Amino acid sequence: MAGLRKPDRGTVSVLGLDPRRDRAKIRQVLGVQLQDAYLHQALTAAELVELYRSFYPNPRSADETLDLVELSEHRDTMFEKLSGGQKQRLSVALALVGRPRVVILDELTTGLDPRARRRMWSAIEKLRIEGVTLVLVSHAMDEVNRLCDSLVLLDKGRIIAQGTPAEVTAQAQAADLEEAFVALTGRSLQDEEDL
Structure with a gap:
C-alpha cells in the first residue's frame, strides 16, 4: 500500500491512487508507522516532527502532533535518548503529522507499557472519529478487537x-x-x- 515493495501479483489502490505509479500523491494522503524506527539519533523529537512537517502542505503543528502521542514533555529529548516506547510513539507522530487520510500502523503498541498502550489506543480511536482510515498490522488480538471494524x-x-x-x-x-x-x-x- 505504501509502495515500499514491488508486488509479485495483484493490484492495490489507495484512495484511487496506485502506490507505485503515484508515489508523490500517495505520500500526501498516506501515513506509515513501521515497527522499527530508524531516525537521526542526534535530532530531538521536536526537530524530527518539524522536519516531517516540511514534507506536507497542511501539516499538524509540532505541538499538536507531540501532544497527540503524549510526547510534549520530551520535545527537546534527542531521539537516541528516548525509551523504546517513546521512540514508538514518535514514529506514530511522524506518520500522523501530515494529516493523512489513511494510516498504516505496524505493530502499533510494541514496546509500550500497559498505560501508554491504552493511551495510544485512545489517540487512535480519536483519529477514527475524525474519519481517518487505519490499517493496523498486529499480533495483539485484544488490540485488533478494540480498534478494528x-x-x-x-x-x-x-x-x-x-x-x-x-x-x-x-x-x-x-x-x-x-x-x-x-x-x-x-x-x-x-x-x-x-x-
Whole structure:
C-alpha cells in the first residue's frame, strides 16, 4: 500500500491512487508507522516532527502532533535518548503529522507499557472519529478487537478469514480472536511471532 515493495501479483489502490505509479500523491494522503524506527539519533523529537512537517502542505503543528502521542514533555529529548516506547510513539507522530487520510500502523503498541498502550489506543480511536482510515498490522488480538471494524487474517500471505472481529471469532467457533487465530492457522500467536 505504501509502495515500499514491488508486488509479485495483484493490484492495490489507495484512495484511487496506485502506490507505485503515484508515489508523490500517495505520500500526501498516506501515513506509515513501521515497527522499527530508524531516525537521526542526534535530532530531538521536536526537530524530527518539524522536519516531517516540511514534507506536507497542511501539516499538524509540532505541538499538536507531540501532544497527540503524549510526547510534549520530551520535545527537546534527542531521539537516541528516548525509551523504546517513546521512540514508538514518535514514529506514530511522524506518520500522523501530515494529516493523512489513511494510516498504516505496524505493530502499533510494541514496546509500550500497559498505560501508554491504552493511551495510544485512545489517540487512535480519536483519529477514527475524525474519519481517518487505519490499517493496523498486529499480533495483539485484544488490540485488533478494540480498534478494528473489520479484519483480514493472513496465514503465509493468504487470506484465511475476514469480517468483523465477531464474525471471524464465530467463523472459527472460538471464544475470542486469539483462539480464532489458533483454530484457523493451527499455530499459536507466539509461533507466529517466532517466524
